[in-house]
Amino acid sequence: MIIIRSVLILRQPYTCHKSKLNMAAAFVLIQNRRQLRRERVFRDRNNPLDYMDDVDIIDKFRLPRFLILDLCGELRVHLEHLTGRSHAIPPSLQVMVALRFYASGNFQAVNGDVHGISKASVSRIVNTVTSALVTLSPNYVRFPRDDRSINDTILGFSRISNFPNVIGAIDGTHIPIKAPKDDEHLFVNRKNFHSINVMAVCDASLKFTNLVARWPGSSHDAFVWTNSTLCDSFESGGMNRGWLLGDSAYPLKKYLLTPVMNPSNPHEEAYNEVHTRTRNTIERSFGVLKMRFRCIDHSGGTLLFHPSRACRIITACAVLHNMCINNHVPAPRPQNPRGNRFITPDNYVYQGPNNDGMEVRRRLIHTRF
Structure with missing residues (x-):
């Protein structure tokens, strides 16, 4: 009985130590998987004008900053849609995409200056913004x-x-x-x-x-x-x-x-x-x-x-x-x-x-x- 007890007493700390090692290995494995996994990064699309100065804005979009913001507010009702998707393209970015196309005439310039939007999305955005602008024509062409x-x-x-x-x-x-x-x-x-x-x-x-x-x-x-x-x-x-x-x-x-x-x-x-x-x-x-x-x-x-x-x-x-x-x-x-x-x-x-x-x-x- 004495011998058996001593064996049990000796094996108990060994078992505890092995459990801790397994937990540590599992933790390291989880961390490595997180590092390998590609995290989804969503850009802040609500203020696309913040990183450009006034000269570049007029050069690329033909309208000054304040006029683009006014236009966004005027077209918002036409460009905002109820959607279950997260991170939908906001009206401000839609307006800038369309303005860049009007100013340049090609989709490559739009994709080069406004990153993260596909050519198909640019085409749809241009069509939507164009239709919204046409509704404003009686107010501006009189x-x-x-x-x-x-x-x-x-x-x-x-x-x-x-x-x-x-x-x-x-x-x-x-x-x-x-x-x-x-x-x-x-x-x-x-x-x-x-x-x-x-x-x-x-x-x-x-x-x-x-x-x-x-x-x-x-x-x-x-x-x-x-x-x-x-x-x-x-x-x-x-x-x-x-x-x-x-x-x-x-x-x-x-x-x-x-x-x-x-x-x-x-x-x-x-x-x-x-x-x-x-x-x-x-x-x-x-x-x-x-x-x-x-x-x-x-x-x-x-x-x-x-x-x-x-x-x-x-x-x-x-x-x-x-x-x-x-x-x-x-x-x-x-x-x-x-x-x-x-x-x-x-x-x-x-x-x-x-x-x-x-x-x-x-x-x-x-x-x-």
Whole structure:
């Protein structure tokens, strides 16, 4: 009995020591597994502007910090969705992704500057933000109709070259797109590339007051104008004040004045010169729009979307352009400056001998120039 007891007493501390060793080994094994396991790290996406300075923000996104934040608040109701997923992309990051695409025109630039978002997610975000911006277009792209806004517009144009009674400069521009599958031939313009023919009217501050982005590139400028609601408003007498200034691609009307083809006296030459300087605002508006948002310029490639989606992107860029004008955001420096568009017979629209616009233009030249 004495011997057995001593054995038991000797084996008890050995068993306890072995148990502690097993526990230590298990602890080390768990720690090693934790180190080997790849931990999920979620970035803070709620404040994506915090790590960039103001110069970089305008350079990459075309809008200043405060305007991006205002835009996020304005679009929040359209961009926030009820979801069971954790770490959903917040509206602020969605807006920045879309702005980066508008500014650069390619998905690679977006993925390079905004990490952690797939190309498919970028495409969906651009589509969502674009649709939200289009809903804002009636608030930002508005033609002057009340007396105060009409008077302000007329005064702004008169300061350019003293051309009287002007409420808008009108012109068209072609936005390049990918060749669509349906009715591909309709989108080939006279310069032999696929495009959307966009008609716009601007004021003296280069802000767009009317925009029509829905017709294929083969459509003539006069056709786009004739089938616009703004034309209907002028024709029906809804606009009884002011003149639009257009080039020879548009029909001469009592409310739409075009240059004199083949001027025969100094008065007509003076009229053409002042007309061109005043109407040039729409050329400059298009130039600034395309410098800001390369996605709609040749330098950014072509819009690789269905024509209907491309038209919405064009409208969204016009809304953002007007936001920049309203807030005096400086335009980016031009990379490929282009000359003015000259009057050519190819763009001329025959006016007819009994056109009432000819009489209006003749009286203006006789009394003013």
